[in-house]
Amino acid sequence: MAQSRFKSSFIGDRLALAKFNPNLVCHSWQELETYTNNCQACGLHKSRSQVVAGRHNGNREADLLIIGEAPGRVEDERGLAFVGDSGKLLDIMLDSVGLESWYLTNVVRCRPLGNRTLFETPRNGLSRNPTKAECQSCWGFLQSEIALVKPLAILVLGKVAARTLLGTAAKFEKLMRTKHQYFEYPVWVAYHPASTDRA
Ligand code: URA
Secondary structure (H helix, E strand, O other), X not given: OOHHHOOOOOOOOHHHHHHHOOOOOOOOHHHHHHHHHOOOOOHHHHOOOOOOEOEEOOOOOOOEEEXXXXXXXXXXXXXXXXXXXXXXXXXXXXXXXXXXXXXXXEXXXXXXXXXXXXXXOOHHHOOOXXXXXXXXXXXXXXXXXXXXXXXXXXXXXXXXXXXXXXXXOOOHHHHHOOOEEEOOEEEEXXXXXXXXXXX
């Protein structure tokens, strides 16, 4: 992707990434992969099959970065974000609006045990969202990923992702009706596709 899409000098090289946020932990895709795969920062590493990486449709430096909450069972098995029922629905939605360049990832990269996918009955009654502490553990990775993708815009899906990225406890419905900013990136908030089965 051409760097010239961005007027800001914040992004583009290693030094610039450090300006974006001093807490960035990964300065290359290779570092992101290595660090996340070896991460044991929170308890989720104990029950994961594998760390779940972002998924894109051709170019990981995509125009639209979509951020969900956490991987479900299928993602945990396959190691890729949004490949379960929520992901299938999301793919259809992205296709239907003709979006050509997207990258999907999550606030948390390991499956919170008991997390369910769309239409899946929670097993052992353990269906849950990631905790604040788990989101915070993964925060450095998400920030690094944002800087590496360098999207034109960010779409956050669901309350957990919205509150984590925007650093607020504001009501989800209120967040949805506003355009936000995260550094130089415009941010929009939408319902998580999995919420359609809770209606
Ligand atoms: N839900 C999410 O938020 N992320 C996934 O990857 C799958 C389901």
